[in-house]
Amino acid sequence: MRKGAIAVGLLGLVMLFFALGLHRQLTFDQLKESLGQLMAWRAAEPFRSALLFFVLYLLVTALSLPGAAIMTLAAGALFGLGWGFVIVSFASSLGATLAFMTARYLLHDAVQRRFGNRLQAINAGMARDGALYLFTLRLVPIFPFFIINLLMGLTPIGSWTFYWVSQLGMVAGTLVYVNAGTQLAQLTDLSGIFSPALLLSLALLGFFPLLSKRLLQTWQRRRVYARWRRPRRFDRNLLVIGGGAAGLVTAYIAATVKARVTLIEAHKMGGDCLNHGCVPSKALIEVARLAHAIRHAPRQGLVVGEPVVDFRRVMARVQAVIRQIEPHDSIERYTGLGVEVLEGRARLVDPWTVAVAMKQGGERRLTARSIVLATGAQPLVPPLPGLEEVGYLTSDTLWAQFATLDALPGRIVVLGGGPIGCELAQSLARLGAEVTQIERSARILQQEDEEVALLLQDALGQEGVILLTGHLALRCERDGERKFIVVADAEQQTRRIEFDALICAVGRVARLTGYGLEELGIATDRRVQTNDYLETLYPNILAAGDLVGPWQFTHAAAHQAWYAAVNALFGQFWRFRVDHSVLPRATFVDPELARVGLNEQEARAQGVPYEVTRYELAELDRAIIDDKRRGFVKVLTVPGRDRILGVTIVGEQAAELIAEFVLAMKQGVGLNALLGTLHIYPTLAEANKYVAGQWRQAHAPQRLLAWAARYHRWRRGG
Numbered sequence: 090m091r092k093g094a095i096a097v098g099l100l101g102l103v104m105l106f107f108a109l110g111l112h113r114q115l116t117f118d119q120l121k122e123s124l125g126q127l128m129a130w131r132a133a134e135p136f137r138s139a140l141l142f143f144v145l146y147l148l149v150t151a152l153s154l155p156g157a158a159i160m161t162l163a164a165g166a167l168f169g170l171g172w173g174f175v176i177v178s179f180a181s182s183l184g185a186t187l188a189f190m191t192a193r194y195l196l197h198d199a200v201q202r203r204f205g206n207r208l209q210a211i212n213a214g215m216a217r218d219g220a221l222y223l224f225t226l227r228l229v230p231i232f233p234f235f236i237i238n239l240l241m242g243l244t245p246i247g248s249w250t251f252y253w254v255s256q257l258g259m260v261a262g263t264l265v266y267v268n269a270g271t272q273l274a275q276l277t278d279l280s281g282i283f284s285p286a287l288l289l290s291l292a293l294l295g296f297f298p299l300l301s302k303r304l305l306q307t308w309q310r311r312r313v314y315a316r317w318r319r320p321r322r323f324d325r326n327l328l329v330i331g332g333g334a335a336g337l338v339t340a341y342i343a344a345t346v347k348a349r350v351t352l353i354e355a356h357k358m359g360g361d362c363l364n365h366g367c368v369p370s371k372a373l374i375e376v377a378r379l380a381h382a383i384r385h386a387p388r389q390g391l392v393v394g395e396p397v398v399d400f401r402r403v404m405a406r407v408q409a410v411i412r413q414i415e416p417h418d419s420i421e422r423y424t425g426l427g428v429e430v431l432e433g434r435a436r437l438v439d440p441w442t443v444a445v446a447m448k449q450g451g452e453r454r455l456t457a458r459s460i461v462l463a464t465g466a467q468p469l470v471p472p473l474p475g476l477e478e479v480g481y482l483t484s485d486t487l488w489a490q491f492a493t494l495d496a497l498p499g500r501i502v503v504l505g506g507g508p509i510g511c512e513l514a515q516s517l518a519r520l521g522a523e524v525t526q527i528e529r530s531a532r533i534l535q536q537e538d539e540e541v542a543l544l545l546q547d548a549l550g551q552e553g554v555i556l557l558t559g560h561l562a563l564r565c566e567r568d569g570e571r572k573f574i575v576v577a578d579a580e581q582q583t584r585r586i587e588f589d590a591l592i593c594a595v596g597r598v599a600r601l602t603g604y605g606l607e608e609l610g611i612a613t614d615r616r617v618q619t620n621d622y623l624e625t626l627y628p629n630i631l632a633a634g635d636l637v638g639p640w641q642f643t644h645a646a647a648h649q650a651w652y653a654a655v656n657a658l659f660g661q662f663w664r665f666r667v668d669h670s671v672l673p674r675a676t677f678v679d680p681e682l683a684r685v686g687l688n689e690q691e692a693r694a695q696g697v698p699y700e701v702t703r704y705e706l707a708e709l710d711r712a713i714i715d716d717k718r719r720g721f722v723k724v725l726t727v728p729g730r731d732r733i734l735g736v737t738i739v740g741e742q743a744a745e746l747i748a749e750f751v752l753a754m755k756q757g758v759g760l761n762a763l764l765g766t767l768h769i770y771p772t773l774a775e776a777n778k779y780v781a782g783q784w785r786q787a788h789a790p791q792r793l794l795a796w797a798a799r800y801h802r803w804r805r806g807g
Contacts, residue, residue: 150184165270192242227258333360335634336463338650359418437605466635475565506533686735731759
C-alpha cells in the first residue's frame with residue numbers, strides 16, 4: 090500500500106506538471122523569450138535565484154520530466170560557465186539518484202521476481218562491471234538520461250556507486266551544454282547566430298557523443314593494453330588460428346583484399362566439418378537412405394530383396410568423399426590464393442604475438458596487427474563412471490574406428506538426443522545395427538517444438554531405434570568382453586543395456602585450452618566471450634565459429650568469419666555488428682528438419698506475440714507422387730500481418746525448401762510476396778506457396794468479399 094501511494098503521488102505530480110502547462114515553459118523558444126526577465130531576476134537576487142534553480146532542476150530530473158537539456162542551457166545563460174556547471178552538475182546527479190532510488194524501491198523486487206531467470210546474465214554483468222557500464226552510458230548519451238536512471242534502479246548496482254559515477258560521467262556533457270548556454274545569452278540580434286563562439290558551442294553539442302565515444306574507446310584500449318609492449322612493426326596484417334570453416338573463410342577474405350595473412354592449423358585443414366562432421370556424416374546418411382529406399386521398394390511395385398551392406402566399402406566411400414572435397418580446403422589451394430599456411434600449434438604470447446610450435450619441429454614467432462581465433466569445438470565426453478574401461482566413440486573418432494571394421498557393430502548405444510545423436514541413430518539403424526538411443530530429457534531435440542520432436546521420435550521408432558527418453562545414464566560396466574551401460578528412468582528404475590559400441594553424442598564444447606587465453610585474461614565461460622563485433626577483451630583479437638557460438642554450424646562459422654575478417658582489417662574506419670537474426674539450421678534425419686527464426690517454444694519463452702499458419706505435406710501433389718507425405722510447413726507471423734517471424738519445415742528436402750524463407754526474412758519479404766511468386770508444378774517447393782495461401786485465406790477481407798458477392802448477384806440480375 091505504501092508503494093502504491095508513493096507511485097500514485099508521483100504520477101499525480103507528473104500529471105499536474107503537464108496540466109499546468111509547465112512543460113511549455115521548458116522549450117528553447119520560451120527560454121529565449123524570457124531570458125531578459127530571468128537575467129534581471131538573477132542580478133537582483135543571485136543567491137535565491139541559484140538556490141531555486143537548483144531545486145527546480147533537481148525536481149525535473151528526479152521526476153524524469155522533459156526539459157533538463159533546456160534548463161542546462163538556461164544555467165549557462167543565467168549563471169555563467171563556472172556557477173552554471175556547479176549547479177547543474179550536482180542537481181542533475183542528485184536528481185538522477187533520487188529517480189534511481191525511486192525505481193529501485195517501487196519496481197526492483199517485482200521485476201526480479203518475474204524476470205529473474207532471464208536477468209541473471211545482466212545482474213552478473215552489473216555486479217561485476219556496473220560502474221563501467223554506467224560511466225559509458227553517461228559519457229556517451231546513447232539513451233536519454235532519465236531512462237538510464239530508471240533502468241539502473243532495476244539492477245544490483247549500489248546507490249553510492251550510481252551517484253559518484255553519474256557525477257563523474259556527466260562532467261563533460263554538462264560542460265558542453267552549459268557553455269552553449271553562455272553563448273546563447275550573448276545573442277542580441279540575428280547576426281549573433283553566426284558568431285564563431287556560438288557556432289563552435291552548437292557544433293560541440295552535435296559532435297560530443299561521437300567524440301566522447303572515441304575518447305572512451307581510447308581510454309579502454311589503453312587500460313586493456315597497459316601491461317603489454319606493442320611491437321613497432323608487424324610481420325602480418327592478420328594471423329588466423331584454426332583451419333576450419335571460420336578460419337578458412339577469414340583467411341580467404343583477408344587474402345582477397347590483399348592483406349598479408351597467415352593461417353595456422355594444428356591438425357587437418359577443413360576442420361571438423363570436412364574430416365569428422367558434415368561431410369562424412371552426410372555421406373553415411375545418403376548410403377543409409379538408399380538402403381532404406383531399397384528395403385521399402387515393394388511399396389512402389391519393385392521386387393527386390395533385403396539390401397546387403399558391405400560395411401568396409403561403405404566406409405571406404407565415406408573416406409573417398411572426404412578426399413574429393415579436401416582440395417577445396419587444402420594447403421595448396423590457400424597458398425595459391427595468397428595465404429601463408431603453417432602446420433603447427435599456436436599459442437598467444439601477447440595481444441600481437443603468436444608462438445607456433447611447428448609440426449616439423451622448432452618454433453616460429455609471428456606478430457600481427459590483428460588475430461582471429463577460430464579453434465572450433467570438440468565432442469563433450471560426459472564424466473560417466475566406467476566409460477574409459479568399456480571404451481567409447483565420438484562423432485570425431487568413429488569414422489577412423491569404423492573404417493577398420495569389416496562389419497557394422499551389431500548393438501550400438503547412442504548417448505544423446507540432439508541433432509548429431511538422432512542422425513547417427515537413424516543412419517546406423519538403417520544400415521542394420523540394433524540401435525538404442527538414450528536421452529535424459531523427456532524428448533529428443535529439446536530446442537525444437539514438441540510436435541516436431543514427437544514426430545521425429547515416431548519416425549525413429551518405426552525404423553527400429555529403441556528410444557529411451559527420460560533416462561539418465563548412471564555408469565558403464567564390463568564383464569569380460571561384454572560391455573553394458575546402466576540407465577535409470579524417472580521412477581529410478583534401472584536398466585542394464587549390453588552393447589558392442591557406445592557413441593557419445595551429448596554435445597560439443599569449444600576448444601579453449603593451450604592457446605594462451607588464460608595468460609592474456611581473455612574471458613572463457615564455456616566459449617570465448619566477445620562483443621557484438623566479435624572482439625574479445627583485446628579489440629585486435631577477434632573470435633569466430635564454434636569457439637564463439639551461439640550456434641555450432643559450419644554456415645554460421647562462415648557467416649561470422651566475414652565480420653571477423655572485415656572488423657579485424659578495417660575496424661579502425663568502420664566496424665560491423667554481427668547479425669544472427671536470420672540463421673537457418675537443419676537436422677538431416679528422415680523426415681528432414683529445417684528451421685529459421687523463431688519457433689513456437691522460443692516465441693512463448695520470449696513473450697513474442699505470434700500467429701501460426703500450417704500446411705500439411707500430405708496435401709501436396711508432389712509429396713503424394715513421391716510417397717513422402719510425412720511433415721508440414723509451419724510459419725510464425727506477426728499477428729494480423731504477413732511479416733515472417735520464423736519457419737519450421739519437417740519433410741522431404743526441408744533443408745532445401747527453407748532457403749526461400751531465409752531469403753524472404755533477410756530481405757523483409759512477407760507471405761503475400763511468396764504467394765505471388767510462380768512455383769513449378771509439381772514440386773515440393775509449392776508447399777511454401779500453399780502455406781502463404783493459407784495465411785492469405787485466413788486474412789481475406791470478409792467485408793469486401795461480401796460486397797463483391799452482392800455485386801455479382803446484381804450483375805446476374807438477382
